[in-house]
Amino acid sequence: MTATPSPSHGPADGSDGAPDITPEPATAAPSPVSRRRLLGAVGAGAAVAGAALGAGGTALATRDSGPGTAAPGGEPRAATVDFRGAHQAGIATPSQDRLCFATFDVAPGATRADLAALLTTWTAAAEAMTLGRQVPGGEGDLNTPPDDTGEAVGLTPGRLTVTIGYGPGLFDDRFGLAARRPSALKPLPALPGENLDPAVTGGDLCVQACADDPQVAFHAVRNLRRLGFGTVLPRWMELGFGRTSSTSPQQATPRNLMGFKDGTRNIDARDEKVMGEHVWIGEEEPQRWVRGGSYLVSRKIKMRMEQWDRDRLGDQQDVFGRYKSSGAPLTGHGEFDPPDFAAKSGGRYVIPEDSHIRLAAPENNKGLRILRRGYSYTDGIDKETGDLLGGLFFIAFMNTPDRFVTLQRVLGAHDALNEYIQHIGSGVFAVPPGLAAGQDWGRQLFG
Incomplete structure (x- = not known):
């Protein structure tokens, strides 16, 4: 490994849980469908699982509790994830394979009533799409744009989850939310060490759409953006093509773009005790409306892949503190063997002092843990250098962003991985709890 450290680091390994037309006959043209015609769909609440949300809620797939089950006749049913519940889906949900993450700013001139109405509309649309249905609206008017963009018709729901969060700027004086x-x-x-680009940093709102089909995830964000015309403006968006962590031991540990297993020691999101201690906002929060929610921290982390690809294997393993092939700590034989941070050889620690897993480990950070849920990304090729552009779109959930700040101050200053990565984008958002039957995001936020 070269001796010149470059700035920044984030939990790129995270192994310690820290840091896929025929024209239709013309129909009688109904009256144009406005966004507000969608609002009545929300009141159906949990019963929406068995019926279309509004006249345009064409069913695309059969609702079921998970993959591998069969519908009458023996055909497999498409997997869906419950939209409503104590917590928003997309946090403790077993990580899907694809991500579309977008942030928005409220448009100049938009009012409190406009934002509340949009969030109510978004609730109906998001719930419909997670069920594999089109965005609800009219039956079709040849003289107006369609109510759904249509690219997900014929696709299964792909375990789509839509998670919403609110940035610090939303709680200024514009909408009476201070x-x-x-x-x-x-x-x-x-x-x-960070070098943040304002073009991929911040935002009044965020939407995280995760699915096992990239087109399903993109469809969700595209339609929410379409419904937001005039009320919100897109700020930045990221597409993730491969998950870089597991939120359940039942999932195989994935590898990041550096070729190392990522998320070996991530929080098991099925463990409610651990989730309550580290992830969910609890009774200590004075704002009752956000209890049961979480905080989302996003970081766009650029990897210097050509530089990394020229490094020798032994040094790569020292940087992470794990064997590349098996994922085992350098003091063990199996991926899930506990690291022995006290082990020495020849007077030196077997797991180097500046290795990622040592610095990120809960044992060395007073038990600090966060739930990682990141994805790999690519931005193509640098036209000047010919280098590949890409890295880790880090997402983590925690009950206070101070957990990430504390961890990153250690990693950013001392992690050997900093030679090969740099944080270039950032966001922090409050993620409210889930919705009960009849609730919507607008009334939840504004009370």
Whole structure:
């Protein structure tokens, strides 16, 4: 490994849980469908699982509790994830394979009523899409745009989840939300070595759409953006093509773009005790409306892949503190063997002092843990250098962003991985709890 450290690091390994036309006959033209015609769909609540949401809610797939089950006749049913519940889907949900993450700013001139109406509309649309249905609306008017963009017709729901979050700027004086600001929601401080690009940083709102089909995930964000015309403006978006962590031991540990297993020691999201201690916002939060929610921290982490690909295997393993082939810690034989941070050989630690897993380990951070849910990304090729552009789109959930800040101050200053990565984008958002039957995001936010 070269001796010149480059700035920044984030939990790129995270192994310690820290840091897929024929024209239709013309129909009688109904009256144009406005966004507000969708609002009545929300009141159906949980019963929406068995019926289309509005006249345009064409069913695309059969609702079921998970993959591998069969419908009458023996055909497999498409997997869906419950939209409503105590917590928003897309956090403890077993990680899907694809991501579309987008942030928005409220448009100049938009009012409190506009934003509340949009969030109510988004609720109906998101719930319909997670069920594999089209965005609800009219039966079709040849003289107006369709109510759904249509690219997901014929596709299964792909375990789509749609998760919403609110950035610090939303709680200023524009919409009367200052008094409802979650207590820990504030911009992240400057962190060691980062070089943030404002074009991929911040936002008033975020939408995380995860699915096992990239077109399903993109379809969800595209339609929410379409419904937001005039009320919100897109700020930035990221597409993730491969998950870089597992939220359940039942999932195989994936590998990041550096070729190492990623997320070996991530939180098991099925463990409610651990989730309650580290991820869910609890009774200590004075803002009751956000209890049961979480905080989402996103970081776009660029990998210097050509530089990494020229490094010798032994040094790559020292950087992570794990064997590349098996994922085992350098003191073990199996992936899930506990690291022995005290083990020495020839007077030196077997797991180097600046290795990623040592610095990120809960044992060395007073038990600090966060739930990682990141994805790999690519931005193509640098036209000047010919280098591949890509890396890790890091997403993590925690009950206070201070957990990430504490961890990143250590990693950003000391992690050997900093030679090969740099944080170039960032976001922090309060993620409210899930919705009960009849609730919607607009009334949840504004009270």
